Amino acid sequence: MVVALACLALTGCASxxxxxxxxxxxxxxxNQYTSVIAQIGGRYVSxxxxxxxxxxxxxxxxxxxxxxxxxxxxxxxxQNGLGYDGFMSKIEAASPSSARTVIVAQKVLGLPDSTRNPxxxxxxxxxxxxxRSIASALSKIAPSHRAYFAARLGxxxxxxxxxxxxxxxxxxxxxxxxxxxxxPVADYLLEAAGTKNLTPWPLRAAIMxxxxxxxxxxxxxNALFTGNRVKVFLYNQQVTDSITARYLALAKANHVPxxxxxxxxxxxxxxxxxxxxxELAALDRAVSAGKSTVTL
Numbered sequence: 085m086v087v088a089l090a091c092l093a094l095t096g097c098a099s100x101x102x103x104x105x106x107x108x109x110x111x112x113x114x115n116q117y118t119s120v121i122a123q124i125g126g127r128y129v130s131x132x133x134x135x136x137x138x139x140x141x142x143x144x145x146x147x148x149x150x151x152x153x154x155x156x157x158x159x160x161x162x163q164n165g166l167g168y169d170g171f172m173s174k175i176e177a178a179s180p181s182s183a184r185t186v187i188v189a190q191k192v193l194g195l196p197d198s199t200r201n202p203x204x205x206x207x208x209x210x211x212x213x214x215x216r217s218i219a220s221a222l223s224k225i226a227p228s229h230r231a232y233f234a235a236r237l238g239x240x241x242x243x244x245x246x247x248x249x250x251x252x253x254x255x256x257x258x259x260x261x262x263x264x265x266x267x268p269v270a271d272y273l274l275e276a277a278g279t280k281n282l283t284p285w286p287l288r289a290a291i292m293x294x295x296x297x298x299x300x301x302x303x304x305x306n307a308l309f310t311g312n313r314v315k316v317f318l319y320n321q322q323v324t325d326s327i328t329a330r331y332l333a334l335a336k337a338n339h340v341p342x343x344x345x346x347x348x349x350x351x352x353x354x355x356x357x358x359x360x361x362x363e364l365a366a367l368d369r370a371v372s373a374g375k376s377t378v379t380l
Contacts (some may be wrong), residue, residue: 094169108225111155113172116369117189117214118206119356121162123240128229129160134172135348151175158184158301159225162218165190166202185221192217200268200289203347205270205377206363211356215240240357247360251276251297254364258371262307264314264335266328267292270345270363274318277367282308291327308332316370321379341370344378354380 098251107130112118115136122131134151155161155172156179163172165188176186190197191205192213204210219237223230255278263279265271268288274281287301308314309331317335319328321344335342343366350361359380366377 090232108222108330109158110160110162111158113161113169114205114348115351116211116356116359117162117164119349119354120215120240121160121218123213123355124233124236125222126232126236128226128232129222134169152179155179155184156181160185160187160218160221161213162187162351164202164204166195166197166204166354170203182251185225187214187217187221189214199334200285201270201271202273204354206270206360207249208244208276210272212241212244218272221308232333234239243357247364250361254278254371258368259316261316261371262308262314264308264317264331264340266319266331269320269347270318273360273363273367277364282314297327304333306334309338309340312338312340313342316341316367318345318367320344320349321346339374341374341376342378343367343370343376344380348380350380352380 088313107128108125110118110121110125110129110316111129111134112121112131113134115133118131118136121129125131132154144207152175156176163169163173163186176184177358189210190199191211193204215237219233222233226233231313251273255276259278260280261278261281265274265281265283265288268285271281271288282304284301284304287297287305290297290301309317317331317340319332319342324332332342334340343363345363346359349356354362362380366380369375369377
């Protein structure tokens, strides 16, 4: 749930389609996927993001002619699925190409359409699987560079161990620690870290879908703060509406540290894996030391 903004960008809004310069043209629907494309493709790929602005809402994204033109020239497209970036499928259908490979994280993971949480990149199992699909696709597009892509895939997979080891350490140090959230943005990470999310799912879903949560769920959520039942409150940092503001105030009044989580990767020097490491580190600071991290 964020403010709608249509743009095509690596940083901000691009004014022209991505140029290949002899490289494979690739598009990531969200910049976290673009980060992985770039890491696997290296010097042989020109990777562009559709959404990198933190104010872009994939649920209400308005596609432009510029975006359609860029996707029509791409040899590789990577998107999330589960309706999160449904506009991509519409654009691809409008400009079909037998030369374009489309990787959908939902399909790579074998998830049904009924999967209720679309924020797949927070799951430790998602990007390794997507990265393998990217390496395979690039190897088919440019077979002479297969060994190069395979080597970079190995480097990427090894780089994720810092994050996964930190998850295991957190889970061991803080078993079943109680947390509260607004939207289910980081829920997959919270599950992997062994936390116990006490916020009712219907409330999380309502806020994600920009609908009013039921009064009984609001009462349960309020009691998590006033009763000091949670060690940390995580909220979508990219959006603050009246509901979120009220919970932030409750958290502050009851000395519950807060952590802001993101739907798109912050653009200030992060890669996908360093972003995930930073989110987990913020969670650990909140639980271990009672320190809030509003922005990364």
